[in-house]
Amino acid sequence: MTKPLVSVIIPTYNRAELLKRAIESTLAQTYKNIQVVVVDDGSEDNTPEVVRSFKDSRIKYIRLQKNSGRPAIPRNIGVMNSDGEILAFLDSDDYFLPEKTEKQIEVLMSSEGTGLVYCDALIETENGTKLAKMPELKGYVYKEMLKFPKMFLPIVLVKKNIVLQSGLLDERKIIGEDTKFLVRASRITSFDYIPEPLCVINRKSSLERLTMNTKVQIKEFLTLLLEFKDEILRELGKEELSFRFNRLAWTSYLLGYKNLALKSLILSFLYTKNIRDFAKAILVLLNLYEKYMREKYHPEKLEEFRI
Secondary structure (H helix, E strand, O other), rough: OOOEEEEEEEOOOOHHHHHHHHHHHHOOOOOOOEEEEEEEEOOOOHHHHHHOOOOOOOOEEEEOOOOOOOOOHHHHHHHHOOHHHHHHEOOOOOOEOOHHHHHHHHHHHOOEEEEEEEEEEEEOOEEEEEEOOOOOOOOOEEEHHHOOOOOHHHHEEEEEHHHHHOOOOOOOOOOOOOHHHHHHHHHOOOOEEEEEEEEEOOOOOOOHHHHHHHHHHHHHHHHHHHHHHHHHHHHOHHHHHHHHHOOOOHHHHHHOOOOHHHHHHHHHHHHHOHHHHHHHHOOOOOOOOHHHHHHHHHHHHHHOOOO
């Protein structure tokens, strides 16, 4: 049986040294039918020299003349310039463990109906490495994906035709484009899961992830929720949609974004007709919202309202 070509899409911007590790991790995969598509999003460091230092015909290098400022753009360019029928995504500051592709391709090809396989990950932080255990979702998991579980593109191996059918990554988004893609993919294909960490997500050097304006992040989450509100209402019901808006409201309020909290609660009332959410919006205006939440909910329950 011919082993399918797997194209690994690596977008990068000014991460020359970390990029080297990412490329090395793909070339060191125990599964050897690999193509590495590096899309340089207008780097101003020595990224071209780092890529050229690899004397390996499996690497395809695409350099954009100007930084796009949107992570989905170089990823989509990588997809459209890939030759594999199977795709993997790797951020240039992350890396794969050696058996990732081999283990995922075995599961992916074992069932004709399966279009996407994901795994657990290890998260590197300044305080050490910890396991990121993913929710175990197998089969047609559209309803579960509408709850926006925290999943990362580097944990995914997916058939290219699923990416093209479900739609490329949303190039308008600063964050959340991966979540949107995964929800759309779950509409049309079956998922499978390997309960094992097969890649490493770097949170030590990704300063832009840590320092991005939190208000922008909340707005992006709100936009994502509004995009899928009709589907959440249809598939999960009003209570679930209300809960999602309430998570945004509580998180916004704690971060000092009172207007975003108010907006989230008003939108929840408009779309779910939940009178409690309207009452909470009034409490935000009266500066009594936090007091109400802390009196009503146990601290563990309050944590469920944090995104």
